[in-house]
Amino acid sequence: MLSPGAWEDRRSLQTRLLVLRIAAVAAFAVLLVSFWLLQVVQNARYEALADNNYLRTIPLPAPRGLVFDRDHRVLVENRDSFTVTLVREQTASLERTIQLLSRVTGVDESAIRDVIQRHRRDPVFRPIPIIEHATLAQVVAVRARRYEMPEIVVQTVPTRHYLHGIGAHLYGYVGEIQDSQIDRPDYAGVEAGAIVGQTGVEKAYNASLMGDDGRRNVVVNSVGREIQELGLVPPVDGGRLQLTLDYDLQRALEDAFRQSGFAGAGIFISPATGEILAATSLPAFDPNDFAVGINPARWAELNRDPQKPLENRLIRGRYSPGSTFKIVMAIAGLSEGLVTPDTTVNCQGGATFYNRFYQCHKRTGHGVVDLRRAIEQSCNVYFYTLASKLSIDAIHKYARWLGLVGPTGVDLPGENDSFVASSEWKLRTTGQPWYPGETISVAIGQGPVSVTPIGLATMIATVANGGTLVTPHVLRAVDEDGTGWRMADAPSPRSALLIRPEHLQAVRDGLWLAVNGSAGTAQRLRIQGKDVVGKTGTAQVISLEGRRAAEGRTARDLRDHGWLVFFAPRDNPQIAGVVFGEHAEHGYLTAPIVRHVLDTFFAKQEGRPLPALPAPPASVQGGLPGTAPGAR
Amino acid sequence: MIVERRLSAHLDWPLIAAVVLLTLIGLATIYSVTWDFRNDQPGPRFWAQVYALPVGLAALVACLAIDYRTLTQRSLLIYGGLLLALVYVLYFGAVRGGARRWIALGGWTLQPSEFARLALALVLAMFYGESRRRARSAGELAVGALLLAGPAYLIYKQPDLGTAATLAPVFVGVIYVAGLRFRWLAAALVLVVLASPVIWRYGLAPYQRERVVTFLDPSKDPRGAGHQQIQAKVTVGSGGLFGKGFLRGTQGSYGFLPVATNDFVYSVLAEEHGFLGVLVTLALFLFVIVRSLEAAKLAKDRVGAFLVVAIISGFFFQVVYNITMSAGLAPVKGLTLPLMSYGGSSLVATLAGFGLILNVRMRRFTN
Numbered sequence: 001m002l003s004p005g006a007w008e009d010r011r012s013l014q015t016r017l018l019v020l021r022i023a024a025v026a027a028f029a030v031l032l033v034s035f036w037l038l039q040v041v042q043n044a045r046y047e048a049l050a051d052n053n054y055l056r057t058i059p060l061p062a063p064r065g066l067v068f069d070r071d072h073r074v075l076v077e078n079r080d081s082f083t084v085t086l087v088r089e090q091t092a093s094l095e096r097t098i099q100l101l102s103r104v105t106g107v108d109e110s111a112i113r114d115v116i117q118r119h120r121r122d123p124v125f126r127p128i129p130i131i132e133h134a135t136l137a138q139v140v141a142v143r144a145r146r147y148e149m150p151e152i153v154v155q156t157v158p159t160r161h162y163l164h165g166i167g168a169h170l171y172g173y174v175g176e177i178q179d180s181q182i183d184r185p186d187y188a189g190v191e192a193g194a195i196v197g198q199t200g201v202e203k204a205y206n207a208s209l210m211g212d213d214g215r216r217n218v219v220v221n222s223v224g225r226e227i228q229e230l231g232l233v234p235p236v237d238g239g240r241l242q243l244t245l246d247y248d249l250q251r252a253l254e255d256a257f258r259q260s261g262f263a264g265a266g267i268f269i270s271p272a273t274g275e276i277l278a279a280t281s282l283p284a285f286d287p288n289d290f291a292v293g294i295n296p297a298r299w300a301e302l303n304r305d306p307q308k309p310l311e312n313r314l315i316r317g318r319y320s321p322g323s324t325f326k327i328v329m330a331i332a333g334l335s336e337g338l339v340t341p342d343t344t345v346n347c348q349g350g351a352t353f354y355n356r357f358y359q360c361h362k363r364t365g366h367g368v369v370d371l372r373r374a375i376e377q378s379c380n381v382y383f384y385t386l387a388s389k390l391s392i393d394a395i396h397k398y399a400r401w402l403g404l405v406g407p408t409g410v411d412l413p414g415e416n417d418s419f420v421a422s423s424e425w426k427l428r429t430t431g432q433p434w435y436p437g438e439t440i441s442v443a444i445g446q447g448p449v450s451v452t453p454i455g456l457a458t459m460i461a462t463v464a465n466g467g468t469l470v471t472p473h474v475l476r477a478v479d480e481d482g483t484g485w486r487m488a489d490a491p492s493p494r495s496a497l498l499i500r501p502e503h504l505q506a507v508r509d510g511l512w513l514a515v516n517g518s519a520g521t522a523q524r525l526r527i528q529g530k531d532v533v534g535k536t537g538t539a540q541v542i543s544l545e546g547r548r549a550a551e552g553r554t555a556r557d558l559r560d561h562g563w564l565v566f567f568a569p570r571d572n573p574q575i576a577g578v579v580f581g582e583h584a585e586h587g588y589l590t591a592p593i594v595r596h597v598l599d600t601f602f603a604k605q606e607g608r609p610l611p612a613l614p615a616p617p618a619s620v621q622g623g624l625p626g627t628a629p630g631a632r
Numbered sequence: 633m634i635v636e637r638r639l640s641a642h643l644d645w646p647l648i649a650a651v652v653l654l655t656l657i658g659l660a661t662i663y664s665v666t667w668d669f670r671n672d673q674p675g676p677r678f679w680a681q682v683y684a685l686p687v688g689l690a691a692l693v694a695c696l697a698i699d700y701r702t703l704t705q706r707s708l709l710i711y712g713g714l715l716l717a718l719v720y721v722l723y724f725g726a727v728r729g730g731a732r733r734w735i736a737l738g739g740w741t742l743q744p745s746e747f748a749r750l751a752l753a754l755v756l757a758m759f760y761g762e763s764r765r766r767a768r769s770a771g772e773l774a775v776g777a778l779l780l781a782g783p784a785y786l787i788y789k790q791p792d793l794g795t796a797a798t799l800a801p802v803f804v805g806v807i808y809v810a811g812l813r814f815r816w817l818a819a820a821l822v823l824v825v826l827a828s829p830v831i832w833r834y835g836l837a838p839y840q841r842e843r844v845v846t847f848l849d850p851s852k853d854p855r856g857a858g859h860q861q862i863q864a865k866v867t868v869g870s871g872g873l874f875g876k877g878f879l880r881g882t883q884g885s886y887g888f889l890p891v892a893t894n895d896f897v898y899s900v901l902a903e904e905h906g907f908l909g910v911l912v913t914l915a916l917f918l919f920v921i922v923r924s925l926e927a928a929k930l931a932k933d934r935v936g937a938f939l940v941v942a943i944i945s946g947f948f949f950q951v952v953y954n955i956t957m958s959a960g961l962a963p964v965k966g967l968t969l970p971l972m973s974y975g976g977s978s979l980v981a982t983l984a985g986f987g988l989i990l991n992v993r994m995r996r997f998t999n
Contacts, residue, residue, distance in 0.1 A: 046869025221886040
């Protein structure tokens with residue numbers, strides 16, 4: 001039995017136990033509410049944080065589409081580039097690995113150490129890229145020792161590869177997408193770090209060429225090691241492109257152009273369709289340098305180069321057309337009825353218009369010349385006379401019809417406009433009216449006239465096809481998804497000028513005489529048995545007076561630029577084009593380039609073996625002293 | 633049978649069931665945390681815990697079989713043995729992670745500090761229960777405080793502030809039910825508040841101070857202790873109502889939540905089984921505590937009642953603190969969750985403690 005004191009004790013104990021019990025229930029109730037708030041009320045927030053911890057998406061870059069020429073020869077492909085990597089986790093002795101790797105690959109120990117030092121905070125199991133774009137010899141040497149060095153792993157990365165060392169400015173190059181591009185609609189869906197076309201075809205048709213990158217969704221643990229693969233979306237190759245280019249002609253053009261030593265541009269197009277068969281701008285760069293991520297030194301060098309190898313002269317360079325503009329003048333004069341093919345002018349080495357004496361390039365004069373002879377001999381006086389009757393706006397109108405106003409619309413990015421003055425332009429920019437005297441120098445392609453080589457090519461193509469202003473283009477067909485080629489829609493012609501047949505024939509005859517006549521200025525274009533027609537032109541870099549003043553005071557090359565425009569054959573033109581030689585002084589000096597390409601074109605057409613590049617004639621000396629454009 | 637048939641009839645089977653269930657839930661959580669995704673098998677820690685279970689159950693039965701009064705009468709001896717073991721650990725113990733806490737026994741290690749609560753509970757129950765002292769005078773309180781201070785100091789020196797701290801509730805629980813006057817309680821509270829700046833300055837190591845600061849603002853140390861606290865919240869919060877599912881947790885298994893098998897085992901449980909899992913386990917823990925308090929109420933003498941309260945107070949404190957911490961709501965402290973956390977000594981000592989509680993209830997009618 002319990003004593004009364006014990007009873008009292010017991011009652012006090014019972015009360016205190018009850019208090020403890022209530023305290024326990026209260027504490028657990030608080031805990032339960034806390035967990036409710038965390039797990040149910042704030043669940044979404046913490047779930048996102050947890051997912052962010054362990055889910056990773058690893059991109060699998062899709063190879064860009066291949067690019068072919070019109071005969072399905074591969075021009076641009078993808079190659080696996082090799083990266084020699086080191087997995088530190090698997091090294092027995094990092095020191096030994098560095099020494100051995102250095103000995104085997106010939107890379108400096110200190111360079112290897114630098115790379116490892118830069119990546120020292122990476123997880124140890126992540127491969128460190130020691131040698132990017134390793135040579136085959138290095139890869140073979142490393143692989144031969146794979147049992148000695150299991151920690152060295154060679155990875156392959158698909159990389160753009162441009163074959164044959166040609167077509168740099170046409171293909172353009174690829175590079176990581178820039179901040180300024182990423183928000184633009186044409187790059188929709190492209191993520192930071194993606195490789196996109198930056199110039200040329202690579203840029204123009206980037207959307208087709210880019211595949212759909214694949215991705216691997218993986219689970220990683222707290223140190224970043226992959227634990228599990230949750231899903232795999234394989235990459236889809238980019239669409240394939242067929243260009244209008246003919247590899248043989250392109251090769252011939254670039255080989256001959258490089259041999260000439262000139263900087264400049266050249267283009268050969270099909271006059272009926274505007275298809276570009278071959279085109280170049282020199283000097284050029286090596287797009288393969290960009291494919292592997294251009295190194296800053298090379299980039300700086302390309303940008304500093306006074307020859308401007310990154311500039312695509314074909315579509316961006318603007319120069320005075322010189323005497324090639326006389327073709328525009330002839331068509332304008334004939335069509336406006338101011339001259340007939342038989343209208344003659346007596347050239348005495350110069351003439352006075354509006355109280356100013358204008359020289360002909362032949363001081364002794366050409367004598368009495370009609371339109372054909374004037375074109376053949378490039379008589380300035382004939383066209384000065386014509387210009388004195390034509391308004392600048394009429395010239396502007398015909399120039400537009402012949403493709404010398406505005407862009408040609410070629411499917412390459414960055415094209416500059418060609419320009420021919422008009423009275424409206426003069427009034428708008430200077431507030432002054434156009435003075436008829438200014439028209440005189442326009443007649444010989446000087447003054448406020450500047451054209452791109454590709455613009456001039458559309459002019460000569462229009463003369464060749466009888467008046468249709470075609471749009472030059474490089475895309476022939478597309479195979480978007482490997483299901484088959486679909487011909488690209490050829491861009492429609494921009495305008496059609498009705499030239500009376502007898503007028504057209506007269507201009508063509510004049511151009512034929514320039515090449516094939518006894519007094520022609522472009523005789524070096526002559527090919528036996530082929531009615532090649534053409535015209536030379538000289539673009540003044542500086543006026544005669546200026547040149548005399550600058551004599552010996554500047555290192556800049558002040559020699560004039562040389563033009564050649566041409567098509568062949570005369571009566572059924574199949575190929576037309578322009579070659580522009582920077583500081584070539586005379587257009588005819590670039591004739592060997594044109595001839596080699598045309599020889600190749602005809603040989604191919606007739607099934608003959610392709611001609612070898614003839615040895616350079618000793619008399620040809622072009623380019624800047626001490627420079628060898630295109631040497632590679 | 634070691635226990636007489638007459639006695640076993642009074643065994644508290646519901647309490648045993650709840651304790652075993654919690655232990656099994658703990659095992660399953662450790663199984664999930666240690667799961668090796670490469671080899672599709674649980675890790676070595678799981679098996680170590682599995683092997684500790686029969687040892688713990690044996691300890692429970694042993695503590696059940698011997699009359700608790702026999703144990704309290706020898707409590708000074710047990711207490712002395714414990715002090716010796718703790719001193720031994722301080723000088724010869726095995727070192728892990730910078731702390732000297734273990735005695736190596738062949739392939740096993742023993743953590744004497746985990747048994748300190750039991751020894752203290754026994755000696756305090758004896759001191760306040762047997763002698764009819766009522767913890768009303770300063771002298772009576774001082775003796776109890778000294779009994780607490782001995783092992784607490786030795787454990788604190790290991791250093792293991794967390795485990796040392798779990799001894800305090802054992803003492804507080806006993807003196808409270810032993811009739812501690814309200815004014816003493818108030819005085820103690822005032823003293824703690826007044827002493828806290830001193831403790832802050834001299835009683836805590838710099839890393840411990842940092843932990844408290846970090847708790848108040850986890851972003852100050854997002855990679856260290858703050859990281860644990862943030863990740864604990866993420867772990868628990870991402871569980872949702874129903875949880876991610878067994879073996880489907882991402883925070884513990886992938887290593888984003890440190891010490892997931894020990895101190896943060898409950899976070900993983902909350903992650904995998906969600907709020908419902910939390911509800912069930914909290915209910916089980918509360919049941920265990922309330923049921924034990926009932927054993928105290930039914931105890932035939934003060935010694936038994938005080939013994940139960942001493943043991944369950946320590947348990948209660950540890951459970952509430954650990955679960956609060958596992959949700960990132962308390963400063964990170966090396967403190968295990970009884971019955972569930974990885975750790976053989978902790979499991980064995982906890983099960984032994986429940987053996988004593990069952991012991992008191994079972995023998996409520998004997999003389």
